[in-house]
Amino acid sequence: xxxARYKTGRxxxxxxxxxxxxxxxxxxxxxxxxIAADSLMQEVAPIIEKAKIDPLTELNTKEGFxxxxxxxxxxxxxxxxxxxxxxxxxxxxxxxNDTLGHxxxxxxxxxxxxxxKASMRPTDVAGRVEEQPEEEEETNGHAGRFGGxxxxxxxxxxxxxxxxxxxxxxxxxxxxxxxxxxxxxxGINVTMSAGATHxxxxxxxx
Numbered sequence: 001x002x003x004a005r006y007k008t009g010r011x012x013x014x015x016x017x018x019x020x021x022x023x024x025x026x027x028x029x030x031x032x033x034x035i036a037a038d039s040l041m042q043e044v045a046p047i048i049e050k051a052k053i054d055p056l057t058e059l060n061t062k063e064g065f066x067x068x069x070x071x072x073x074x075x076x077x078x079x080x081x082x083x084x085x086x087x088x089x090x091x092x093x094x095x096x097n098d099t100l101g102h103x104x105x106x107x108x109x110x111x112x113x114x115x116x117k118a119s120m121r122p123t124d125v126a127g128r129v130e131e132q133p134e135e136e137e138e139t140n141g142h143a144g145r146f147g148g149x150x151x152x153x154x155x156x157x158x159x160x161x162x163x164x165x166x167x168x169x170x171x172x173x174x175x176x177x178x179x180x181x182x183x184x185x186x187g188i189n190v191t192m193s194a195g196a197t198h199x200x201x202x203x204x205x206x
Contacts, residue, residue, distance in 0.1 A: 056106055057113035066205050069154055073204035076156065083199035084158045086166065088116075090149035091191045099186060104179065108190065109149070111177040116151060119170045154199070167194045 016033035020026050054061050060068065076083050090112060097105040155163065171192055174180070183190055 057110050059113050059116075065152070065154075069199070069204045072154060072156065073199055073201045076199075077201040081157050082159075083201070083204075084155045084163055085197050085199055086153035086155060086163060087195045087197075088151040088153065088170070089193045091193055092189055093149040095188050096183065096190065099188065100182075104182070107179045108177070108183070111179055112174075113151075115170060115173045115177065116153065119166060119173060120153075163196045170194075 016029050017026055020029055053059070053064065072083060075081070090108070093105070093108065096108055153166070155166065158166070171194075174190070174192060180190070
């Protein structure tokens with residue numbers, strides 16, 4: 001563990017030793033530089049990890065999702081597993097913000113994210129992918145949110161039947177959102193569109 005942490009601070013240590021010739025001074029500065037770099041990383045690491053989780057939905061941010069996708073693609077390539085990406089859009093979401101306000105829109109997004117997590121096994125990992133500026137059965141998976149009302153789900157070892165089952169399960173749960181009747185009462189019918197594709201294991205984030 002210490003070796004791994006030293007590797008993380010190696011660049012900082014090299015800078016601290018630049019042009020220092022005396023062995024004793026080098027040893028002293030090496031230790032001081034490592035302690036400083038390690039201390040900084042101990043403070044920064046939790047902040048970096050926290051930034052990978054979206055506070056509204058508690059799903060992965062875009063960068064967090066991309067890291068998971070790359071990792072799962074590498075593992076799938078070794079084990080010959082198939083990965084499927086599911087794309088989900090909320091239809092008729094813009095009138096929610098326009099008519100009822102962004103606070104209600106946030107509730108819709110948060111509650112829909114909860115449905116996504118509820119539609120996967122407890123062992124699956126759900127994620128949301130970083131929001132872009134407005135204008136715009138038994139599977140292992142990860143979920144993410146793209147844009148205001150766009151989500152992606154990463155499923156491991158899922159055939160067409162499993163993917164279709166997930167879509168139907170999620171769609172059937174849509175009317176169970178606590179906010180749903182408020183939307184209907186205001187003449188807003190929020191539905192979902194979905195699609196799926198195989199992940200290119202050599203270029204998962206393309």
